Amino acid sequence: MAIERTLSIIKPDAVAKNVIGQIYSRFENAGLKVIAAKMVHLSEVEAGQFYAVHKERPFFKDLVSFMISGPVMIQALEGENAILTNRELMGATDPSKAEKGTIRADFAQSIDANAVHGSDGADTAAAEIAFFFPGMQVYTR
Ligand code: RTP
Numbered sequence: 001m002a003i004e005r006t007l008s009i010i011k012p013d014a015v016a017k018n019v020i021g022q023i024y025s026r027f028e029n030a031g032l033k034v035i036a037a038k039m040v041h042l043s044e045v046e047a048g049q050f051y052a053v054h055k056e057r058p059f060f061k062d063l064v065s066f067m068i069s070g071p072v073m074i075q076a077l078e079g080e081n082a083i084l085t086n087r088e089l090m091g092a093t094d095p096s097k098a099e100k101g102t103i104r105a106d107f108a109q110s111i112d113a114n115a116v117h118g119s120d121g122a123d124t125a126a127a128e129i130a131f132f133f134p135g136m137q138v139y140t141r
């Protein structure tokens with residue numbers, strides 16, 4: 001299996017619920033290491049750029065307003081099959097359809113306020129890490 005990196009965002013709803021630590025525990029228990037992290041209150045421009053791939057979708061405006069409604073916690077995760085492992089930990093986009101025990105089933109309210117973001121492939125992972133952590137330095141532990 002390959003060691004990969006992926007980008008994760010704990011969205012405003014989960015930050016407001018004070019469950020950053022509980023979500024980090026899930027990453028750690030699944031063998032994912034936090035190799036970079038920052039808490040940010042995104043601007044409308046940043047959120048729009050980050051989700052530009054969804055620009056033409058009907059939910060784009062709601063998605064951007066939600067993502068700027070409060071601070072988010074952004075991290076790069078590293079581990080075996082990190083991209084898929086993180087997507088499995090997250091669960092389905094709509095928390096009412098997410099499997100029990102996933103982050104979204106346990107902490108999310110709705111398809112908008114769905115607790116976490118995770119890169120969905122190798123290309124998006126690389127682009128999203130570069131977007132938030134340009135020239136990222138990693139200190140091996
Ligand atoms: P994310 O990008 O945030 O990790 O979520 P995802 O891959 O599971 O879902 P994606 O299709 O990339 O959509 C991005 C975010 O847009 C909102 N969304 N709303 N109302 C809707 O039908 C709808 N579809 C997507 C969600 O908040 C989703 O996380």
Ligand code: MG
Binds near residue numbers: 118120
């Ligand atoms: Mg996505």
